[in-house]
Amino acid sequence: MTTAARAADGRRQRRAYIGSFTSAGGLGVLVAAVDEESGALTVLGGADDVPDPSCLALSPDGDILYAVSERPDGAVAAYRVTGDKPELTGPPVAVGDGPTHLCLHAGHVLTADYGSGSVTAVPLRPDGTLAARASGTLRHAGSASGPSRPGQPHAHQVLPAPGDHRFLGVDLGTDSVRVCALENGVPVVRRETALRPGSGPRHLAFQPGETDGSYVYVLNELAPTVTVCRWNAPEGPLEALGETSVLPGAPEGDAYPSGVVVSPDGRFAWTATRGTDVLSVLAVEDAGLRLVTTVPCGGHWPRALTYAAGTLYVANERSGDVTWFTVDPDTGVPVRGGSIEAPAASCVVLDV
Template identity: 65%
Template sequence: MADGARRAFIGSFTAAGGPGIVTAAVAPDGGLTALSAVDGLPDPSYLALAADGRTLYAVSETDEGAVAALRVAGDRLEPAGGPVPVAASGPTHLGLFDGHLLTANYGSGSVTAVPVRPDGTLARSASGVFEHSGSGPHPQRQQGPHTHQVQPDPSGRWAVAVDLGTDSVLVCTLTDGTPVLHREIALRPGSGPRHLAFHPDGRHAYVLNELSPTLLVCRWDADGGVLQPLTEVPVLPGAPAGDAYPSGIAVSPDGRRLWTATRGEDVLSVLALDAPSGGGRTQPRLLATVPCGGRWPRDLTEANGVLYVANERSGDVTWFATDPDTGLPQRGGSLPVTAASCLVLR
């Protein structure tokens, strides 16, 4: 791989026929061309890239639950050690925090920490697991905790996890390699929070709800590790005609626009972040919805003015150029990837 060459890494569900993890070249206009695939890890549905871009981490979203590290070697990925069990089921998201790889385990409703060695490889076992408890009013989806996302906050002081099953956000630290709860923030019962995205100002966050097509605006206090819910706004222009399950969320680097993806409706929503009385562009206002370019958009990524949508059921990754003024996406093309689940860029 030439110095400075851009690459995308695409996760998929191998149980649904996915190719594993696809490496793709990224053209100057954002277009994708597949280069290679590696399929040694079952259901690598979510990926995270090390800060130096040399190591890619993947969950194995299975009942047994595992994570793995892979080296970025030219236009291919090479395993960097075997899968590491996470002592939990269904890890669906992961993030790097304080020298560890954290996983959000949807099946178990827990958060696992796996130490990352100086060379980027993983320790052979998890160093600790935070077991969450609770439930929500939805009779099928909220019988217990279902942690769906975990990531560091912009300050790097806190790990923030979103639990769909308990309608809450968990703010954690690490103590001796074990995630420890600092604070749990209760959200609207039955909202089913899925993913959270921080505003570039580091003082606001947006929680996308899966069980209701809405976005929750929150104030974030990094000093105290406190998330304060403020207001909830719709991400669709009216009541959905059928199933509508929001999935992915992205905020523009300048903090002026926010995008969401909704499965069932199969649309992308464009929201303007208008300035409230307190200053700063934080209050979302729905501008438009556009087709996502496929079916069942599971994840959404923004980079360099381009949106990438992993459409799971139509089996493709579609890219859109975003208007720098309005944020409206214009379809550029798509890359076939069976059971596509996520995309990260280098």
């Protein structure tokens, strides 16, 4: 039996998993039931075995949940999630300093290690559990272009390329995106694309659908903008085409974009921005994006954004909640549905 339990009528009940910062009062990994009609969440249980599990990823069958431990002595852990309380499958495995993101790729878990500016690969055993140690580390090179970050690499995200054997690494410190591959379990760089100096790329999302990932939207934390790139698969690299602001006019005060997602039909993209605490709706038009509107994020300091089955979920770190929004399919505009308490929330992932 997979992650999801069965409802009284026999239907499969979906689950959501919420990561948090235990160092800021978070409860570790929370497990929540997902209402199939409204998208509403109900907390069922959780686990606090791993400190600061700020980013999560699920195995394809939904039985194993992977979590980074965003600490200077960074680690990645694997939980079995067949009940309401996730159970560790073994001791966490050491990675780089301050891992902020992870993904599954080619039989490995990859982590983006912000503090050490590196990408670490940890092999997976046939049952989906972690090997005892990492198989290789890629240390980024370069320096920051703007005054807002120290002059060193800061890997922030790793993401597999769709239908491809490569993955992309986003580095906020070097203002670049690297196209990488695994060679005998060791991450290596194939191509690197420099973005506008000082933009501070943080996360990216591929354009789905008929374009087959031919466009990539890179969210810049220090701008705040999205850089539209052409994805020249299978050869690469990314080709930057232009930037679109995620906020109307000049932002007042602090504004730090955090997450970007694209609708499955490829018509809309949404971003979250901390400080201004808004979600931005962007319409996809040809090779570009157009800002449609912004709406309040439902809390304070939206760190991550997730889309599933017509619903947007926002992890509001400083207000300590997860808010969900029903998305109008014609306009792309989110309408607030409700929220649950989740202290120091940092991310939300949902099973299939």
